[in-house]
Amino acid sequence: MDTELLKTFLEVSRTRHFGRAAESLYLTQSAVSFRIRQLETQLGANLFTRHRNNIRLTPAGERLLPYAENLMSTWQLAKKEVVRSLQHTELSIGATASLWESYLTPWLQALYQQRESLRLEARVALRQSLVKQLHERQLDLLITTEPPKMDELSSQLLGNFSLRLFCANKHDKTAQGAYIRLEWGADFPQQESRMQANEQEPVLTTTSAHLTRQLLETTGGCAFLPGHWEKDYPQLTVYPDVPPVIRPLYAVWLQNSDQQVLIRQLLKIPMDTQY
Template sequence: MDTELLKTFLEVSRTRHFGQAAETLYLTQSAVSSRIRQLETQLGVNLFTRHRNNIQMTDAGERLLPYAEMLITTWLLAKKEVQNSPQHKELSIGAAPLLWESLLTEWLQDIYRQFPGIQLEARIGQRQTHVKQLHERTLDLLIATEYPKMDELSARKIGELVLQLFTSDHGKKKALPFIRLDWGADFTAPEGEWINNEKQAELTTSSVILAGKIMEAIGGKAFLPSRMGRKLPHVTPDEHVRIVRPIYAVWLHNSDRGQEISSLLSMPLKDAAG
């Protein structure tokens, strides 16, 4: 039995809505429908009756519900026991490449200076992947510019990141290409106040280093961390364009690594403005 199918079944049974279940699980609605069909095929019964804006559980679905909850709980307990074995000592921290490059690497250095011998795993990836890993208890801590508002997750603002619009024109007279960095979905609106939204970005990337290299090679404009951009000799900041992004720590509120997470969060992020 694929536990992902059972988790999808439980979420649809809770929301009675494929779209809402898809949003919570970070899946497409078609993927949720496909998983439910797979589970129904394996069991040989229909689990839901589907009518427009009205999804109800069948008798078979009602009978499956307590067993699905028990199986998922048992699986999570088994994973917890395995992960609490002597081999599982690392505390895992996930963040997007942009944050590791612009802010978190120095924070990690400070942690190792403060806690010699600590064992950490630094994961580079996308926010939605890390949120899923938090729920699966395969990730202990997420650092992000946005946090999911879910009851089972705790979040704390731990700092800020100041972004400025930097340009590198190489003496060119033509319009500069725009390089878009993925600072989060809710960054689109403030970004659009300074960048013509109708203008297509010539490069979209999740790497500050890559954006800086491209700007050095062909010129362009991009929102970069203030203190990082000032270290690049070929770019010029616009002192009038500054956008502050909050930095959040996110973890399961009932995490068994709570004490270690609290110790890490006692280490302040250095002033991102520099």
């Protein structure tokens, strides 16, 4: 389907006049008439009734009208998206909620400050889901504490970050209270079991670091949170007898990714995991 034919049809249906439609489209009246005949031939139906200066849509034309409007609208959106793709660079980055909330947001800010034309999609999901999306080329870059063991993937260590066992200030720090389990990677439960003396079932399991922080006082519980939050949130207190847990942070992408050049450029912008 030639979109110019639909465009001409819509203009004639709007003006109800071949001459005025020709002026609006910067065409001759004969060119407008020829386009309408082409469209009618393709559809096998007359679209307009012509009686002197009285031009009206036929029942077939009335049926076509909403579809023509939708098709032209979709075509305009498609053209805009193509132009945008040429003007900007789009990259999808995935990580768990706890990593986004704790470390990755400042990194995104740094990326945008250095590359104004950058277009990103930030995905929040469980690691298992993100690995699957990466493998199926639905995701360009994964930030995780554990690089998947797949031959087709490349990975780069971005740094290490520190987790501390926190409680709310009002809580008795001589004994660990109820525990909130926060997702910090598939192998983290092994580390937290060695650090966290209370073996009772967690009162809450979540992937959100901010949700955990907000519920510490309510539950009277404790949880492993980013070490730098001791300065950011004065209402939190670190258990002094529990040593910090050090976790790595990796960037992972497909070796033959179409975006690997951009990915390597972005990874040169350091991610601050020690603040």
